[in-house]
Amino acid sequence: MTAKAERLVNLTVALMDASRPLRFGHIRERVPGYAQGDAESARRMFERDKEDLRSIGVPVDTVALDASEADWGYRIDPRRYALPAVDLSGAEIAALSLAIAATGEESVRVGVAKLAARAPDAPEVTTPSTHVALGTPTGVAAVADPLVEHRAVTFRYRDGLGVETDRTVDPYGVALSHGAWYLVGFDHDRDDLRVFRIDRVVGDIVAVGAAGQFDRPDGFDIATEVDRPLRGEVDALLAVAPDATWRALRRGGVVRSTRDDGWSIVELSRAHADRVVALALSLGPDAELLEPIELRDDVVRRLKDLIRPTRRRR
């Protein structure tokens, strides 16, 4: 392990230090670790090392040294290697460390250390009393490059009804909402903006086409798009039993008055119709949806459907 890490660091320095692209033969002479064994296995080792360096963000360029493209050289451009100047204060570095402590995201520790390397020393971070778990969505890493490079992606998607289709999407952004990860973008097959749950992607997300293919529309706001199913225009009134009133309050309701029988009249304002019906149904016999009348009818119809003798499907 150590031998390999040492070889990769020396390879990085050699490719950055060279004034011209280096042929593999030259690299083999100059960097310890490639001289042993036969040329072919050394070559394969070099190919793997090159990919390992790229995987951690080191820009190893492959350059054709003649027109026939039979002769290749390799180099690292120091300007593309180096982190651009980011002028963070010690307090800002401490804030990023606090974010690691609050999320437990040890995977970003080296990234934050890159930002901290040339910044003033950060004040010590105390353990925050609020924690948030991000989960490990593999699909999010796969859309990172296309998102930054403005490239389209394709993937196979299983929608909420279980139907699978192939999609081609311009990725506009990602969101973590209510515990699930979402990709929002322009869906070429639907010719419209769509929100995709990343855990419903079947297989890999693959970048297609060239960089810089699309622009995000003005006024696009990802929080609005992802939250759309939860927001609405409905103002609803429910009568709720005294013991269950708190449940309606935790779901955003406000008590407007109390009925003679002790039940609370709870108002939900600017709510989505589905949320209103779901709340009334989940409270069961502890609630009565009073307004709007169409949603009240909807609740009655759904309850009747549940009581009807079950017909065996099959």
Add this chain to the structure above:
Amino acid sequence: MTAADDVARVLTLVPWLLERPGVSVDEAAAAFGVDRATIAADVDLIGYCGRPPLGGGDLFEASIVGDRIVVTMADELRHPVRLAPAEALRIVLAGEAAAAALGDDVPDLRSALTQLRRAAGVPEHVAVLFDEDGEALIGPLRDAIADDRQVRLEYQGRVDASPQARVVDPWALHVTDGSWYLQGWDHGAAGGRNFRLDRIADLERLDDARAHPARPIAPPRYEAGVDDITVELRLGPADRWLADDVAVDERVDEPGGGLRIRFRTDALGWVAALLLEAGPGVEVITPKSLAVARRDRATAALARYEPIA
């Protein structure tokens, strides 16, 4: 940890050390989230690296003298490697999640993320959203934690018929799967517990100081117990969301877009309430008592709307 991880750390450690001559091993270990032995091994490795052909004057100088680290002659690596897009995105997402969870009181985090986005080209369009259920309790609970005060909760346990009083030493708030939890010492149960904020019926701040110091406990996760009941449901295409709301042990896709799921629960009443939210497209395979409970609950609910003459 792979060799690539080690290389990523070493390439960042060198410029970090060049800016901090004589820094202690402990400070470096804290900044990189690794132990002292890893830092010592890294410094040793740096001493074997340098410019080709690695002759006398080509090697980097790296040593630990009396717990102080000194690296010189490594000017080629004075800059850290630029952030890969996935790396920058992950930092931004962690930062956004922390900012959302910690409230608005983090101006330094906001400004750090703005600069990072600009430097790394991470689009503005990254968002982290949480449940609003129970939101009104976050402020008072934060204050109680900060002021080191006990609280009394009226808490609706999954298996209780109605909310029960609990005295809790509040330790921390936790967001898991988008939902808010309070972690703290439960005096009645004499142990660390998680409480879902949307099941707290009432909250009262007490004058007593916390008796049990905060300690980390596992985030909330449903653990099946020996007395649990196994539930099997057949979901219609429109009811597949239900599989996201329970800890599913087995899920099998069915022809036509449906789904069959199996899970365990200690609170059949809670599942019956959930089934009322779903439509008649959900078929209860087992247990039969759940199908009966659903029908009884729906009948009682309907009586609110259409009183039986």
